[in-house]
Amino acid sequence: MGKAFDPILIIEFLPTLIKYLGVTLEIVFFSMIFGTIIGIIVALPKLFHIPIVRQIVTLYISFIRGTPILIQLFLVYYGLPALLSIWNIDITRMDALYFVIITYSLSHGAIFAEIFRGAIQAIDIGQTEAAYSIGMKPLQSFFRIVLPQAIRIAFPNMANSIIGSLKDTSLAFTIGVMDMMGRGETLISSTAHALEVYISLSIVYYVIVLVFEKIFKISERYFNRYQPHGISSI
Amino acid sequence: MTIDYSFIWVAFKEILKAVPLTLVLTFVPIVIGFLIGLAVALIRAYNIKFLSQIANFYVSFFRGTPAIMHIMVIYFGFPILLDYLIKVFNLPFQSNNVPIVLFVITALTLTAGSYLSEIIRSGISSVSKGQIEAAYTIGMNTFQVVKRIVLPQALAQSVPNITNLIIGFLHTTSIAFLVSQKEITGAANIVASKNLKFLEAFIAAGIIYWVITLIIEALLYFMEKKAKSYSRNAF
Numbered sequence: 001m002g003k004a005f006d007p008i009l010i011i012e013f014l015p016t017l018i019k020y021l022g023v024t025l026e027i028v029f030f031s032m033i034f035g036t037i038i039g040i041i042v043a044l045p046k047l048f049h050i051p052i053v054r055q056i057v058t059l060y061i062s063f064i065r066g067t068p069i070l071i072q073l074f075l076v077y078y079g080l081p082a083l084l085s086i087w088n089i090d091i092t093r094m095d096a097l098y099f100v101i102i103t104y105s106l107s108h109g110a111i112f113a114e115i116f117r118g119a120i121q122a123i124d125i126g127q128t129e130a131a132y133s134i135g136m137k138p139l140q141s142f143f144r145i146v147l148p149q150a151i152r153i154a155f156p157n158m159a160n161s162i163i164g165s166l167k168d169t170s171l172a173f174t175i176g177v178m179d180m181m182g183r184g185e186t187l188i189s190s191t192a193h194a195l196e197v198y199i200s201l202s203i204v205y206y207v208i209v210l211v212f213e214k215i216f217k218i219s220e221r222y223f224n225r226y227q228p229h230g231i232s233s234i
Numbered sequence: 235m236t237i238d239y240s241f242i243w244v245a246f247k248e249i250l251k252a253v254p255l256t257l258v259l260t261f262v263p264i265v266i267g268f269l270i271g272l273a274v275a276l277i278r279a280y281n282i283k284f285l286s287q288i289a290n291f292y293v294s295f296f297r298g299t300p301a302i303m304h305i306m307v308i309y310f311g312f313p314i315l316l317d318y319l320i321k322v323f324n325l326p327f328q329s330n331n332v333p334i335v336l337f338v339i340t341a342l343t344l345t346a347g348s349y350l351s352e353i354i355r356s357g358i359s360s361v362s363k364g365q366i367e368a369a370y371t372i373g374m375n376t377f378q379v380v381k382r383i384v385l386p387q388a389l390a391q392s393v394p395n396i397t398n399l400i401i402g403f404l405h406t407t408s409i410a411f412l413v414s415q416k417e418i419t420g421a422a423n424i425v426a427s428k429n430l431k432f433l434e435a436f437i438a439a440g441i442i443y444w445v446i447t448l449i450i451e452a453l454l455y456f457m458e459k460k461a462k463s464y465s466r467n468a469f
Contacts, residue, residue, distance in 0.1 A: 062444075066448060068404075068405035070411075071422075071439055075433070078432040078433040170300040171302065194306070195311045195314065198303055199307060202295075202303040205300060206295060209299070210298060
């Protein structure tokens with residue numbers, strides 16, 4: 001605080017902050033990719049009822065859904081180096097960005113796993129039976145019949161959690177990552193205009209979220225293209 | 235690996251003292267935000283002129299920006315606004331006398347209001363049109379229809395979403411530690427910095443959050459059953 005509120009600064013800060021948008025999007029992009037991979041792996045034991053692995057996976061999902069992302073971030077940031085030091089691997093000097101991507105991937109993995117499981121279980125068993133009756137093999141039936149329909153159901157939920165994760169990236173600065181928010185913090189310490197910086201950041205986040213929402217809406221229409229009108233509102 | 239297991243227990247007991255503040259920061263915004271959300275949802279559902287545009291922007295903006303922004307903007311902006319008002323009206327108090335926790339609660343209330351309005355709106359739109367028409371045909375007025383027919387069904391429908399929101403908010407309160415609030419994360423941070431044992435303190439904090447989440451989930455599961463007891467559907 002300290003200095004008087006100056007609305008012009010809000011606009012002046014925008015270009016400086018937007019330069020760091022790339023880092024924010026990088027976190028979202030990589031955590032989405034790794035999260036999807038983890039999500040598929042984690043969903044399998046629950047779908048096929050594999051004992052023991054299933055319980056471990058349930059515990060993992062419950063933990064991720066039961067703790068704030070901030071705590072997960074700290075746990076990975078302090079816990080991973082400690083864990084790897086057992087095997088004499090030193091990662092204490094690793095860039096904080098990687099810790100953020102690991103945390104968000106793990107967090108997404110759990111949430112995506114639940115989304116995938118729900119989507120696949122939502123497909124009527126009759127669809128699989130019909131696929132078998134016309135002579136498809138289990139894999140064919142899964143990839144040609146079940147999966148395309150499951151993606152359609154999973155997509156809106158995934159879009160929501162991607163938008164959520166975009167907003168969650170604003171916490172990455174707490175472990176010292178230089179993303180948009182981190183740059184904002186340094187701007188505050190150099191100019192002492194905290195309020196203007198935060199309003200500026202809000203504008204950037206808001207615009208990005210609006211753009212993402214638009215893209216997801218268009219893609220959702222694409223995934224629903226075979227649905228008769230009126231039912232496609234899932 | 236050098237984990238001091240006994241320190242987890244020490245930190246656990248220390249952090250447990252911060253649970254009440256976390257619960258206050260979770261539930262006060264949700265309760266007040268519920269009233270805001272209800273008002274905003276009804277404004278949008280009945281498409282009241284001018285007000286519905288403001289409501290649309292409010293919901294879209296607060297859902298489109300991270301909660302940390304709301305906390306920070308209000309934390310830094312409110313005192314400036316307050317000081318200005320004090321100057322204009324010559325009020326006899328100072329803005330730095332206002333406890334920070336009030337700023338956090340204000341910010342989280344506004345955030346909760348925007349999310350709850352969307353939840354309630356989707357609940358309202360799940361009430362079938364026939365129900366409303368039937369209520370009008372037996373001579374109810376709009377207020378009666380909303381109070382007796384629409385809202386009870388809409389709210390029962392939104393309980394699962396509200397459960398998710400409460401848990402989401404429990405986790406959002408962890409951000410309050412950035413404005414030096416001594417809630418669970420803040421307390422963990424203090425214990426950790428004092429003893430330079432960060433991992434242990436955050437393990438303890440994680441366990442506490444996890445347990446609270448499980449308790450809230452269990453409680454609201456029973457509430458959901460009760461709220462839907464009128465329904466004879468299979469779900």
